[in-house]
Amino acid sequence: MLLASLDPAAVAAGHDLDDAVRIAGSTLSRSDLVGAGTSVAERVGSQVGPRGRIAVLATPTPTTVLAVIGCLIAGVPVVPVPADVGVAERRHILTDSGAQAWLGELPDEPEGLPHIPVRLHARSWHRYAEPPPESTALIVYTSGTTGPPKGVLISRRAIAADVDALAEAWQWTSDDTLVHGLPLFHVHGLVLGLLGSLRIGNRFVHTGKPSPEAYAAAAGSLYFGVPTVWSRVVRDPDSARTLASARLLVSGSAPLPVPVFDELVRLTGHAPVERYGSTESLITLSTRADGERRAGWVGTPVAGTSTRLIDEAGDEVPHDGESIGRLEVKGSTLFDGYLNRPDATADVLGADGWYRTGDVAVVDADGMHRIVGRESVDLIKSGGYRIGAGEIETVLLGHPDVVEAAVVGVPDDDLGQRIVAFVVGVADPKALSDFVAEQLSVHKRPREVRIVESLPRNAMGKVLKKELS
Template sequence: MREDAGVAELLTALVDGTGRPVSVDGTTLTAPELLGAAAALGAPLAGRARVAVHATPTMDTVVAVVGALLAGATVVPVPPDSGAAELRHLLGDSAPECWLGAAPPDPHGIEHLPVDLAARASYTPAGVAEDAPAFVLYTSGTTGLPKGVLLPRSALAAGLDGLADAWTWTAEDVLAHGLPLFHVHGLVLGVLGPLRTGSGLVHTGRPTPERYADAARAGATLFFGVPTVWSRLVEAPEHAAALREARLLVSGSAALPVPVFERLRQLTGHDPVERYGMSETLITVATRADGVRQAGWVGVPITGVETRLRDEDGAPVPHDGESVGSLEVRGPTLFDGYLNRAEATAEVWTEDGWFRTGDVACIAPDGRHRIVGRASVDLIKSGGYRIGAGEIESTLLGHPAVAECAVVGAPDEDLGQRIVAYVVPRSDVADEDALGAELTAWVGAELSAHKRPREVRFVASLPRNEMGKVQKKRLA
């Protein structure tokens, strides 16, 4: 990699001309074509500090993001389904100087620059400092208005190199996925990763079993998906079988249910690897390609990253695989703060320089991590016990009558919180009381009595966001 006085190339393979073709929903560009189209944006983007990109699952988005990064601008990915209020907040907070890609539904007074996939120009390095901001990624806004996460180029480079090491991800691979292009998983890992490692990319447009199977038959070796994607794939065995020739299946953004993990093994011959991260940290923990693969466990810290567990008083929590504590991390993949939110930024750092993730986890003696969930909704304090909702959810999913479930803690005068399980049954329930009692006994027998649900509520579906994560606060 070329490096000079703190200046480093982020998209190494693309710029060096060693990258393989990139395809998005049927539109394909070779590495030289992509570099030329992205470089053609250089002139109109000259001097622009921050730009918005309409992040549709198209080649336009890839060229816009790459062009802006090569020109030295900071990219603000805009979800294509943003509502009017969300869009006003995102654009008002980030103040981009122009909008790239398809025209916005409301221009908000921002100059619109379309992307020309046929345009070509020679690339001249902009000499961008490695600590310059690459993205402003907005959080989901579960605790107020979404916050803009400032991600420096150095964090992206460290994160992608760490995953390339963990997954033996090389230019010999072809990555396939159909994830949104405005989050860490789909955009940073799923687009910038191939442009740094040199691997090919097939973005399927939509993450359907049919399109994943087509990608596998075309030679894809590495697949990214969220649990919803993998759940749908195992319901289509004829398409899942096509992934037997793949090298690695990666699941993230939420815990992969044990039955889906086991069904993937049966249908594809692969135990998927899971990983953990968030917008503020990128991916900090990952199951290595040569590591232990176990449903519900997300692996070990990538190169350069450290993790620790702390209780409510800040005391260390033992790494015994059972004790639950608040997860804190530090390392080169972390963000530089929240845009325009100095107080919010200060709140998430400890005095000795660790980032408070807001998640609770347990760490095994061999360093493997299991994420219990968010401290605000997934750590249940009932009858003096600290209970992780994820463990109960995994157990419930092992029952043949349960298709989906979410466990939360509800206020209780006696226990402090009582465990409530929301269950989507696999078929119509003739007697909800009887099945509820059966599921309660199932958890009590598989785990322990204090972890059994005190209440089981049957629902037709669970509220989820665009990445497949259950929105538990909406259940409450």
């Protein structure tokens, strides 16, 4: 059963939990989740049928929680729609997905779709058969480098496999209280945070805005955050020290700056777990609760997953911690393709089962991986060298006058690409370039350093390097 903790028979037999989910000022028990979720499932099933698709405005509210649970009980795929998405992108998501109705909250422009309300106090105890594991649970839209967002088909089997693998790696159990304040329309917040908790059976707390004060007040044992969240936490030492009582801090969705990693260790006593994944693959790499946690490294493949690094000739690169290769993954957590896009699916998912992530990485002799970045923007080919932008960014972030840094390659008639660093901070550009040359090889120094007020980022904290020029 995908949502194992919500087994109606077990809940009816007394295996309830009064505070299974806390979100937006409301507390829901397991019995609430089963009864209200089943009531939602009945309304969904009667209006769209088992072959339907449902759009859910994915705000962090009890309504969203029950809407997702109801669809999963009914076996109807959920299309999570970001609450702040623009009109044109929302229209594309609805049209491309073939969503037949809105479930729960409504956006300002519902685009003519009918509305199915979520009644928070309605209850039903009808028993539904568990849908097939290969059936689609979620259609999550993700933006690529070109064209409109693509709908990623994520099966029930993939979600279950990934949560179970992470439970093993992180020693995640029903005794945990998981805390985060992340969006419920991405893998990190929705699949790992909410659905993971409903599978494992732990308490789940959504803080709303992921502020240091809210994280400290939640009294959790397991915390999820993106680097922006952890950067804010370490700038609030009192809140950070409160997290010393937690069991595990997990960072993902973007690289965690080494200085932030070090400050978390100093203030909380915890070396954070770093992990890597994507909408298409879910989480495939992670450091472990019982293993080494090395700043800037995202660990080894989780159970059921394999990786390989490929060079431009199609050969595997050495596991020497230095050689850069294209990262490919294979295993039970992979998506089933892009909706309506067989061409795009074939571009990244081979007949042999290997998914071409578009990221570049290095791996050492122990199998530990470090993500260099996106092949399209983070692999810089300058003067005949293959250089990872992430390595330079890590060094820059170690300078006391640098707050944020992003490195890109720009076209250059002589070098092919010229290394340019965008830096938030108060520092002398030449001094920063010399600083990199002292720490790394001279050919890796930025030829140009631009001091800026801020870096463009998306909702998950990832720097939008395409906007840097």
